[in-house]
Amino acid sequence: xxxxxxxxxxxxxxxxxxxxxxxxxxxxxxxxxxxxxxxxxxxxxxxxxxxxxxxxxxxxxxxxxxxxxxxxxxxxxxxxxxxxxxxxxxxxxxxxxxxxxxxxxxxxxxxx
Amino acid sequence: xxxxxxxxxxxxxxxxxxxxxxxxxxxxxxxxxxxxxxxxxxxxxxxxxxxxxxxxxxxxxxxxxxxxxxxxxxxxxxxxxxxxxxxxxxxxxxxxxxxxxxxxxxxxxxxxxxxxxxxxxxxxxxxxxxxxxxxxxxxxxxxxxxxxxxxxxxxxxxxxxxxxxxxxxxxxxxxxxxxxxxxxxxxxxxxxxxxxxxxxxxxxxxxxxxxxxxxxxxxxxxxxxxxxxxxxxxxxxxxxxxxxxxxxxxxxxxxxxxxxxxxxxxxxxxxxxxxxxxxxxxxxxxxxxxxxxxxxxxxxxxxxxxxxxxxxxxxxxxxxxxxxxxxxxxxxxxxxxxxxxxxxxxxxxxxxxxxxxxxxxxxxx
Numbered sequence: 001x002x003x004x005x006x007x008x009x010x011x012x013x014x015x016x017x018x019x020x021x022x023x024x025x026x027x028x029x030x031x032x033x034x035x036x037x038x039x040x041x042x043x044x045x046x047x048x049x050x051x052x053x054x055x056x057x058x059x060x061x062x063x064x065x066x067x068x069x070x071x072x073x074x075x076x077x078x079x080x081x082x083x084x085x086x087x088x089x090x091x092x093x094x095x096x097x098x099x100x101x102x103x104x105x106x107x108x109x110x111x112x
Numbered sequence: 113x114x115x116x117x118x119x120x121x122x123x124x125x126x127x128x129x130x131x132x133x134x135x136x137x138x139x140x141x142x143x144x145x146x147x148x149x150x151x152x153x154x155x156x157x158x159x160x161x162x163x164x165x166x167x168x169x170x171x172x173x174x175x176x177x178x179x180x181x182x183x184x185x186x187x188x189x190x191x192x193x194x195x196x197x198x199x200x201x202x203x204x205x206x207x208x209x210x211x212x213x214x215x216x217x218x219x220x221x222x223x224x225x226x227x228x229x230x231x232x233x234x235x236x237x238x239x240x241x242x243x244x245x246x247x248x249x250x251x252x253x254x255x256x257x258x259x260x261x262x263x264x265x266x267x268x269x270x271x272x273x274x275x276x277x278x279x280x281x282x283x284x285x286x287x288x289x290x291x292x293x294x295x296x297x298x299x300x301x302x303x304x305x306x307x308x309x310x311x312x313x314x315x316x317x318x319x320x321x322x323x324x325x326x327x328x329x330x331x332x333x334x335x336x337x338x339x340x341x342x343x344x345x346x347x348x349x350x351x352x353x354x355x356x357x358x359x360x361x362x363x364x365x366x367x368x369x370x371x372x373x374x375x376x377x378x379x380x381x382x383x384x385x386x387x388x389x390x391x392x393x394x395x396x397x398x399x400x401x402x403x404x405x406x407x408x409x410x411x412x413x414x415x416x417x418x419x420x421x422x423x424x425x426x427x428x429x430x431x432x433x434x435x436x437x438x439x440x441x442x443x444x445x446x447x448x449x450x451x452x453x454x455x456x457x458x459x460x461x462x463x464x465x466x467x468x469x470x471x472x473x474x475x476x477x
Contacts, residue, residue, distance in 0.1 A: 014383070016383040016384040017383075017384045017385060017388075017389065018256065018257040018259075018389075019257055019258045019259065019278070019284060019287065019288070019338070019351065019389075020256070020257070020275075020338065020341075020351045020389070021351070021352070021370075021371075021384060021388075021389025021390060022366055022367075023367070023370075023383065023384070054302075055261065055262030055263075055295075056259055056260065056261045056262060057259060057260045057288075057291035057295075057302060057310070057314075058257065058258065058259040058260060058287075058288065058291065059257070059259045059261075060257060061383065061384060061385060063383070079257075079259075080261075099365070
């Protein structure tokens, strides 16, 4: 059974890697026709998985998380593949969304 | 076991503007276009075969002595704030400095890195065969990064708020070029522990380039990576500290330096290719401990042991080497060069023990 569609769509961009190794996060929401367009994007070919970047070092790794589109959708891609409509979405969320300060590290610190 | 959780994501007020999304929708049926680098990679490289330095002197018998040594072959491109590589050539080997300080910093930083590898370890460039050193500066717009793409070093100008230009740090230039050296030697994977070792090796030789260039001893060195890259508004001194991982910055925007100094703080994550820029703090500190225990110039014995390890002189390193496996190789490499019971080999064992890495395949002795 499909989840009930939310009125707004939330797009979270997480950037990790880079020579600095900083984790940065930006969040933006869309409603109305804008939300519909995000929903179309996650169903499009542009959202299809892309390959790894085996030769680059210190490039960013991008993770795009969209909620409010039924099931939560996540796309992870290397910086070298960030082009076209996905890149536009990322740039716009970075520009107009809210940078989440001090997001902490999304992982587990294991101790002995 | 401690958990570091992502804080709950706040619903942000921003709205993705409809005009952008219209364009997205228009493009949704299309395949992704080819990244600019892919096109650049097909370009042929027509280069002089090899560069060399010739010095002339007269010996006691009044004979002219000509000495030929390896020399770099640098080309700095200017992407002019696009993401197109290689960019317009701004300075080639042997040319005088240009008006653009960023171009000159890249040129000089590549030269300092070439000199460490050539003069100290006898390595002629990245591949050991005089590979041209190519770099591109002014990449992208407000681009907060520097990277190695498998063929060249690429430097952004920074956003001006958190980061200034990435060529400002010699250790970062050395770090990027060393990714090339690792690619041509141990070819360590870029994920998880092997990836953190790959990163750490770049930090180690990046720091050594800076120290060698300034003729600094281990005790006088800062052991910082990327000092001077932050704008004055950032509360931090550098990207990383090899001496005290986890202390390089503590800033409201950037957060706190997440690097662990020992295995007790090892971070398991899927982000950043498995935390390669995080867990590198552990082998970084092991190297710092080795270098300061031995004292003097870190590039001499400590650096030599790490370089020998990279070349497989402590046994061939698997591409997926763990910290423990790498540690074993450094002990073997130190033993091969200085003797198994030498102060150097002892200091290597102690360094790994202090950061909590159990040396693979045996005890620490």
